[in-house]
Amino acid sequence: MTVGQPSEAVDAAFPDAAVDTEFPVARCAELAAEMIDALATRYGLVAVAVLPGQSVPASYWGAPEAGLAGGQLFWRPDTPVHSLLHELAHYVCMDAERRNGLDTDAGGDDNEECAVCYLEILLAEQLPGYDSDRCIADMDAWGYSFREGSARNWFEGDGKAARAWLRRHRLITAERLPSWRLRD
Numbered sequence: 774m775t776v777g778q779p780s781e782a783v784d785a786a787f788p789d790a791a792v793d794t795e796f797p798v799a800r801c802a803e804l805a806a807e808m809i810d811a812l813a814t815r816y817g818l819v820a821v822a823v824l825p826g827q828s829v830p831a832s833y834w835g836a837p838e839a840g841l842a843g844g845q846l847f848w849r850p851d852t853p854v855h856s857l858l859h860e861l862a863h864y865v866c867m868d869a870e871r872r873n874g875l876d877t878d879a880g881g882d883d884n885e886e887c888a889v890c891y892l893e894i895l896l897a898e899q900l901p902g903y904d905s906d907r908c909i910a911d912m913d914a915w916g917y918s919f920r921e922g923s924a925r926n927w928f929e930g931d932g933k934a935a936r937a938w939l940r941r942h943r944l945i946t947a948e949r950l951p952s953w954r955l956r957d
Contacts, residue, residue, distance in 0.1 A: 798911040799903055800837075801857055802850035808900055809857065813846050815953050816865055823849045831877040842876045854903055855893060855911040862892040865944055868956055884938055890917070891935035892944065894928055895951060 801809060806822060813820035823829055830847045831840035839860040840847035846864070848857050863879035864872065866889050871880055881889070890912070897908035905928075912924040919927035939945040942956045 798914050799854045799907055801848050801852045801854055804900060812899055818844055818846045818864055821845050821847045823847055825850055833877055841879060855908050858893040858896045862889040866956055887935040888938040891932050892939060
């Protein structure tokens with residue numbers, strides 16, 4: 774949904790949205806707003822599109838990064854898709870107490886942050902026109918840092934600990950698919 778506009782009008786509202794090209798990553802403007810809405814809705818979140826040039830509410834790092842407060846996921850056309858997925862994954866991975874008081878800072882420990890990164894990559898497969906390979910490339914381009922030197926090496930290596938964390942909390946299936954559950 775767009776602030777002040779119905780969800781189906783989002784694409785029409787951003788036809789000429791300027792996109793910062795400092796980092797060569799996929800931006801939300803490249804996706805249909807309905808896809809973003811549908812993915813957020815699967816987890817009980819409301820995706821809120823913010824008009825170009827406006828600040829992104831509840832963005833921890835500031836615009837163009839996605840924001841998260843209460844049950845709302847905020848994004849602009851120039852928000853990197855990986856950022857949107859990262860914040861969505863934070864919502865999924867945090868416990869109910871933190872989710873209930875959520876405003877900007879998702880919190881969590883290092884293990885949870887790794888699980889968020891792993892789930893972010895898995896969720897990329899749920900967006901037609903975007904996938905885990907593109908998400909991994911975008912994470913590297915944006916500057917995520919992993920001991921193994923790249924997001925792919927981490928995902929295929931030490932990411933197994935994050936995968937185990939997600940399985941333990943029943944957030945992914947044995948087949949490495951989202952379970953569409955929130956952490957208890």
